[in-house]
Amino acid sequence: MVDSESPSAARVLQLVASGAASSRTELATALGVAQSTVSLRVQELLRAGVLTETGHGRSQGGRRPRTLAVAAEAGYVCMADLGGAHTRIGVLDIGGRLLHSEEIPLGAGESPQATLDALHDAVHTMLDTVRPSGVLLGAGIGLPGPVQDGAVTLPSRMPGWRGFDAAHALRRTFDCPVVVDNDANLMAIGEARVTNRGKENLVVVKAGSGIGSGVIVGGALYRGNDNASGDISHMRVAAGADLPCSCGIRGCFAAVASGAALVEQLRAKGMAVESTSDVVRAAENAEPEVITTVRAAGSLLGEVLATIVNFFNPDAVLLGGALSTSEAYVAAVRAGLYDRCLPLSTRNLEISRVRTGADAGLFGAGLLVLDTVLDERLAALADSRTEPDEKAGV
Amino acid sequence: MVDSESPSAARVLQLVASGAASSRTELATALGVAQSTVSLRVQELLRAGVLTETGHGRSQGGRRPRTLAVAAEAGYVCMADLGGAHTRIGVLDIGGRLLHSEEIPLGAGESPQATLDALHDAVHTMLDTVRPSGVLLGAGIGLPGPVQDGAVTLPSRMPGWRGFDAAHALRRTFDCPVVVDNDANLMAIGEARVTNRGKENLVVVKAGSGIGSGVIVGGALYRGNDNASGDISHMRVAAGADLPCSCGIRGCFAAVASGAALVEQLRAKGMAVESTSDVVRAAENAEPEVITTVRAAGSLLGEVLATIVNFFNPDAVLLGGALSTSEAYVAAVRAGLYDRCLPLSTRNLEISRVRTGADAGLFGAGLLVLDTVLDERLAALADSRTEPDEKAGV
DNA sequence: CCTACTTCAACCAAGATCGAAGGAAGTGGC
DNA sequence: GCCACTTCCTTCGATCTTGGTTGAAGTAGG
Numbered sequence: 001m002v003d004s005e006s007p008s009a010a011r012v013l014q015l016v017a018s019g020a021a022s023s024r025t026e027l028a029t030a031l032g033v034a035q036s037t038v039s040l041r042v043q044e045l046l047r048a049g050v051l052t053e054t055g056h057g058r059s060q061g062g063r064r065p066r067t068l069a070v071a072a073e074a075g076y077v078c079m080a081d082l083g084g085a086h087t088r089i090g091v092l093d094i095g096g097r098l099l100h101s102e103e104i105p106l107g108a109g110e111s112p113q114a115t116l117d118a119l120h121d122a123v124h125t126m127l128d129t130v131r132p133s134g135v136l137l138g139a140g141i142g143l144p145g146p147v148q149d150g151a152v153t154l155p156s157r158m159p160g161w162r163g164f165d166a167a168h169a170l171r172r173t174f175d176c177p178v179v180v181d182n183d184a185n186l187m188a189i190g191e192a193r194v195t196n197r198g199k200e201n202l203v204v205v206k207a208g209s210g211i212g213s214g215v216i217v218g219g220a221l222y223r224g225n226d227n228a229s230g231d232i233s234h235m236r237v238a239a240g241a242d243l244p245c246s247c248g249i250r251g252c253f254a255a256v257a258s259g260a261a262l263v264e265q266l267r268a269k270g271m272a273v274e275s276t277s278d279v280v281r282a283a284e285n286a287e288p289e290v291i292t293t294v295r296a297a298g299s300l301l302g303e304v305l306a307t308i309v310n311f312f313n314p315d316a317v318l319l320g321g322a323l324s325t326s327e328a329y330v331a332a333v334r335a336g337l338y339d340r341c342l343p344l345s346t347r348n349l350e351i352s353r354v355r356t357g358a359d360a361g362l363f364g365a366g367l368l369v370l371d372t373v374l375d376e377r378l379a380a381l382a383d384s385r386t387e388p389d390e391k392a393g394v
Numbered sequence: 395m396v397d398s399e400s401p402s403a404a405r406v407l408q409l410v411a412s413g414a415a416s417s418r419t420e421l422a423t424a425l426g427v428a429q430s431t432v433s434l435r436v437q438e439l440l441r442a443g444v445l446t447e448t449g450h451g452r453s454q455g456g457r458r459p460r461t462l463a464v465a466a467e468a469g470y471v472c473m474a475d476l477g478g479a480h481t482r483i484g485v486l487d488i489g490g491r492l493l494h495s496e497e498i499p500l501g502a503g504e505s506p507q508a509t510l511d512a513l514h515d516a517v518h519t520m521l522d523t524v525r526p527s528g529v530l531l532g533a534g535i536g537l538p539g540p541v542q543d544g545a546v547t548l549p550s551r552m553p554g555w556r557g558f559d560a561a562h563a564l565r566r567t568f569d570c571p572v573v574v575d576n577d578a579n580l581m582a583i584g585e586a587r588v589t590n591r592g593k594e595n596l597v598v599v600k601a602g603s604g605i606g607s608g609v610i611v612g613g614a615l616y617r618g619n620d621n622a623s624g625d626i627s628h629m630r631v632a633a634g635a636d637l638p639c640s641c642g643i644r645g646c647f648a649a650v651a652s653g654a655a656l657v658e659q660l661r662a663k664g665m666a667v668e669s670t671s672d673v674v675r676a677a678e679n680a681e682p683e684v685i686t687t688v689r690a691a692g693s694l695l696g697e698v699l700a701t702i703v704n705f706f707n708p709d710a711v712l713l714g715g716a717l718s719t720s721e722a723y724v725a726a727v728r729a730g731l732y733d734r735c736l737p738l739s740t741r742n743l744e745i746s747r748v749r750t751g752a753d754a755g756l757f758g759a760g761l762l763v764l765d766t767v768l769d770e771r772l773a774a775l776a777d778s779r780t781e782p783d784e785k786a787g788v
Numbered sequence: 789c790c791t792a793c794t795t796c797a798a799c800c801a802a803g804a805t806c807g808a809a810g811g812a813a814g815t816g817g818c
Numbered sequence: 819g820c821c822a823c824t825t826c827c828t829t830c831g832a833t834c835t836t837g838g839t840t841g842a843a844g845t846a847g848g
Contacts, residue, residue, distance in 0.1 A: 226738060313619050
């Protein structure tokens with residue numbers, strides 16, 4: 001359940017690829033493990049062909065380090081972050097570097113199979129342009145709703161998706177290992193692993209057309225009992241006492257303050273907004289009506305998060321999703337949170353935007369699938385190395 | 395940070411003492427580790443004098459097991475659970491068995507030093523009666539408020555305690571190792587470790603004169619950033635819009651539904667209640683006014699917990715504290731929770747009373763101090779065994 | 789050119805845990 | 819009584835990890 005600081009293959013590659021470490025010694029300090037341990041693991045990765053020695057680095061007074069680099073030709077993974085109206089897709093090389101990401105006009109509103117087919121086409125068009133070297137190792141996909149066994153169990157804005165085994169369908173379509181998870185969970189994983197703050201316990205909020213969060217405990221994703229952790233959309237707020245929600249209860253937070261709710265509210269007032277991004281743009285243009293609405297939504301999120309922070313006492317609250325790109329929104333969240341939270345819990349609390357921005361979910365999806373794919377590959381290599389040995393030995 | 399299933403000394407002893415395991419083989423299956431590992435650890439504990447072999451068990455078709463028992467003469471720890479008006483004290487033997495527990499009329503209302511002095515006297519009177527064999531190994535104390543570095547940082551009903559280093563004072567008074575922690579945290583630890591359900595992630599609520607909770611993640615206590623996790627008393631609820639709270643904000647949950655708040659409300663209506671227990675008693679006697687008030691408080695807790703359950707998606711919510719002894723209260727909590735929570739999160743959720751009842755906090759305090767004390771003792775023994783070897787060897 | 793010093797990575801021993809194997813101590817059928 | 823079988827516990831090597839040491843590689847200064 002915990003894999004934060006362990007020198008997993010994917011993590012070693014990520015450090016090398018990101019430039020955070022380019023020699024064995026640097027890896028050892030970055031991972032916090034003994035040099036000898038790193039040495040062995042690097043040897044494995046070299047043999048597996050996913051790392052290469054590229055030469056020597058500059059000496060710092062002593063022996064020159066042997067520089068390491070990921071073998072780009074070893075392959076890549078591709079990711080998708082499915083939203084209500086838009087979908088973000090991208091490619092990660094084997095070292096966890098984002099080679100490319102883009103937004104495509106594809107929503108989960110269609111039938112599942114049609115959506116996934118369109119996604120498949122879009123991904124392959126992207127791959128034709130990007131032309132990453134090597135082979136497709138795996139794919140990771142984020143869906144906007146609680147995911148269990150590869151299927152969405154509570155699709156609020158996704159008609160027809162309930163119980164549809166997306167993982168199975170994708171495996172068939174893409175013909176490679178696939179992981180499917182909730183979008184906010186993937187965002188939390190991505191942000192936690194790419195921007196390594198010294199923080200162990202995080203709440204990462206995705207405020208887009210819906211609102212969800214991912215929870216990081218001890219550096220690893222906390223999934224809860226049914227992989228349903230992080231739901232904050234159905235908290236009861238006074239501001240929405242009479243608004244109905246897809247869950248069947250009135251007064252839910254997301255029914256008032258989600259991007260979709262803001263669009264509705266503004267359209268009711270005659271404004272020409274279609275999506276959450278439209279709302280954010282209008283707010284940046286300082287349209288008074290919009291900015292008031294956005295601030296109110298942010299303040300409400302702050303209030304909701306105050307409850308979460310009091311209970312969970314995390315090291316940081318990180319904001320992502322389309323709404324978080326609005327300065328006004330973030331400011332309102334901060335204000336609402338500090339206003340309603342115990343000083344004890346906010347004293348050491350960081351509240352900021354996700355550093356990986358709109359790509360956070362893609363990073364999470366890619367890194368998650370890289371973990372499993374690389375582990376399998378190393379295990380296979382270890383097997384193939386021991387078996388012949390036994391033959392030769394006896 | 396995680397110590398749930400590891401074969402720690404205290405855990406081995408607890409299993410033996412509780413009767414859950416009386417032979418090495420049973421220990422191995424209970425701990426989920428190899429028999430050889432258990433064998434070595436048992437040898438250590440035998441040498442340390444905290445375990446003894448008592449003879450043979452019944453054969454089950456093969457060789458008879460050698461039965462193990464904790465060496466009662468090896469010592470004991472004593473515990474205290476300090477409340478606003480009452481305090482519960484008890485003694486644990488080295489195997490984690492509760493030898494005795496009682497409630498004494500001592501509250502945290504006095505000055506800290508006076509309270510601790512009175513506590514010391516009460517504990518020694520208790521020890522004179524109980525006469526546990528062996529020596530006092532350590533003491534664990536629970537305080538009703540957030541604890542940092544052995545001191546309460548936000549004493550809501552404890553004038554004069556703010557910043558008072560209780561751990562230091564107790565170490566001097568009792569002259570033994572001491573652990574001090576939040577009462578709800580200790581309750582969570584106690585309940586999680588004594589009644590080992592197959593559950594990994596728990597929320598344990600203490601609903602007494604105040605309301606707090608302890609969070610168990612992966613079998614171990616989750617403490618958060620500032621050891622301040624589990625605070626649910628300051629969640630905003632509609633029912634208490636205008637009631638002031640010690641935190642300076644209006645509308646806090648605990649200002650409406652804590653035991654202290656219920657006492658106030660009922661007294662304002664002319665009822666003769668002094669403490670939370672009085673309220674519970676009156677409710678059990680089916681006094682209409684009281685039972686309505688208690689049910690309302692329970693329903694509110696259920697609503698608050700619905701938020702927590704949606705976010706945290708635990709395996710179980712366990713209710714403790716004086717209020718939880720009221721059937722009506724527990725029923726109202728259940729109703730409120732199921733009413734406001736997503737079915738997804740309650741499908742596999744257990745909602746029940748703590749099985750260790752009023753002693754949950756004592757168990758937690760005792761087991762926590764046993765952990766550290768036993769580890770130290772084994773380490774000391776290991777040292778004393780290696781050092782002479784070196785002398786003799788050279 | 790030689791020496792002193794720094795840094796890197798391979799090697800080694802120590803500790804923990806595990807699985808397999810085996811001895812010890814029983815039961816039960818013949 | 820003998821033998822097969824079961825169960826319990828210990829022993830032994832294998833594996834994985836870690837920290838410390840050593841030798842290799844290189845720099846800086848005289």
